[in-house]
Amino acid sequence: MTATPTPSAPPDARTRRRWRRYLADERAEAAVYRDLARRRDGEEKAILLALAEAEGRHEQHWLDLLGDQVGPPLRGDWRTRFLGVLARRFGGVFVLALAQRAETRSEYAEDADATPTMAADEQIHAEVVRALAARGRVRLSGSFRAAVFGANDGLVSNLALVLGVGASGVASNVVLLTGLSGLLAGALSMGAGEFVSVRSQRELLEASNPSPEAAHALPHLDVDANELALVYRARGMTAGDAQAHADDVLRSLSVTTAIAPVGVGAAGADVAAGDPDDEFETHGTAWGAAWSSFCFFASGAIIPVLPYLFGLTGLGAVAVAAALVGIALLGTGAVVGLLSGTSPVTRGLRQLAIGFGAAAVTYVLGLAFGGVVG
Template sequence: MSDDRSTDPRLSGNGSRTPADVKRWRRYLADERAEAGVYTDLASRRTGEERDILLALADAEGRHAQHWIDLLGDDVGRPQRGDWRSRGLAWLARRFGGVFVLALAQRAEGRSEYAADVDATDAMAADEQIHAEVVRGLATRGRNRLSGTFRAAVFGANDGLVSNLALVLGIGAAGAGAATVLISGLTGLLAGALSMAAGEFVSVRSQRELLDASTPDPEASAAVGRLDVDANELALVYRARGMAPEEAEAHAAEMLAATGRPIVPAGTDDDHETHGTAWGAAWSSFCFFASGALIPVVPYLFGMTGIAAVLTATGLVSVALILTGATTGLLSGTSPVTRALRQLAIGLGAAAVTYGLGLVFGVTVG
């Protein structure tokens, strides 16, 4: 299919370009060069298939950059810096090169303006859409590798922040002294951390045991060659796994014709990586709950009391909620600002309810 936009007169160098065109093209060129550098830096920290994919993305960005160089001609000028997003992404790629950078790159590819720009070819606009999906796939691999432990860490930290802030504010509003608030906060920290750790251990261990129980026995494939061709139970295996009788019979016949192929696909390590290890999840949950739950107690550890302690604890927890929310947003490929504000609203909302109840109970008791 021909590209109608390639016939734009500005591509033929007839001088119809405007200063605004040149400025925009230079910005595109700088961004393409920056993105190519990001993928090259990421590739230097990878091996095998992921490295090849990232280098291919870098080459594609290089082709896009060449399009703008050709279009600019003598107006290409000195190399410019990309926008702040591209520069920030390049900085992160050079120093970290992890799943956070891939998640940011996914969002950057999704913001491409080429589909609405007459000077970008249809192929370039399509490339950017496909690049976003390629990066999404790479980022998903990274998310799967850390999701078990990371999930426990994020949930643990947020639970610690919200539950202990609510506890501390509720007890304080009810009229308890600073020492009582401090002891209650530290007790809530330890009790909650142990509870979270135990819960995560049982949850992840159970998930992994279910995966193991559902994974086919690889030794069963060795028995296929010894089955009676006319009367065998291989079709029952497929029927037990949800196939219709006719489909199961056909699949069994196919397997017998190709003796030695697995009865069903075996489970993969990715299944286990998605859930993480039970001890890793438990330890992360304990540590992050404890670290989160410690923050609301900090003002009381330093001898603060009354409204000053309440405001300080709330401020510290607010900052922590914003950070954890933004981090979750980055990893999930969504807006970190939206996730941060949502996390903040939920956390402070829960604390406000318990603080209000504490005031009510304090007045009632008084």
């Protein structure tokens, strides 16, 4: 372990304050991991408590440097405090994703007063939290993907539809009817499409799963020919490994059947291996994805229509619709960024640029079409 560096001269007030800020951040991060650990059990709880212990070692580093000049405790930065509030009340993948970002923001690599070991620790902590968050991301990936895609599609497509029709000069009630029709048609289409997509994907995966019936053929195989080896070769083993594994399975089968003739035991389980729960976690259910897609498309598509529902017309309605959709796009982009461990600002601005770009094209076409018709 790298020893705590001893300053060659007494630290000035600015340096002491920086050390105290680091100390406060380490204490706050350790508290976050302890709060997250309270909501978990087993291996995840042990890992989170180990992270809290590591933050405690970093805390001690700054205590040693400050000595008798620790002074009154500072509060951690606002992001760490906010993360602590979320950890105490919610937990889950969202908080883990935020913790992952917090670890990647460490300044220790550029600070001469922090040891190289501490900087390396922070990098490894980010990977540990990334691995913990990955479990939750896998569980979210099916329905969450449908939800995010549905919300953004509703926002962008209905804003483009409303602005394009409105720019052509038609009456406001026509714009309102068009927006509501686009909401319903799009939500139904998204829900149906997502249902078919997920169901088809699961059916394709199920067709690739080993058949449980194959296990019942094992006792009747020709031991000398041992075609069981072909199964393992088809699954990716080399010819030699497949033959050796098949021989082991058949030997195991002969022992199992001699002891318990009913069933085929572990040997059959090896042939019929497959975990449908993994597919469920990765892809979600068809109904769950369809319902998420329908609801989130509708929730996004209603936003551009709101100004017209409340009686606004003309450019005022256009401006309010664009502003509301812009806020929503920034929000959905930021959530995706946080959950993926990337910058929420960058993802939010990307969503905004894409949405407004599509809406601007249809608005210009609506103006041109209205001018031609007029």
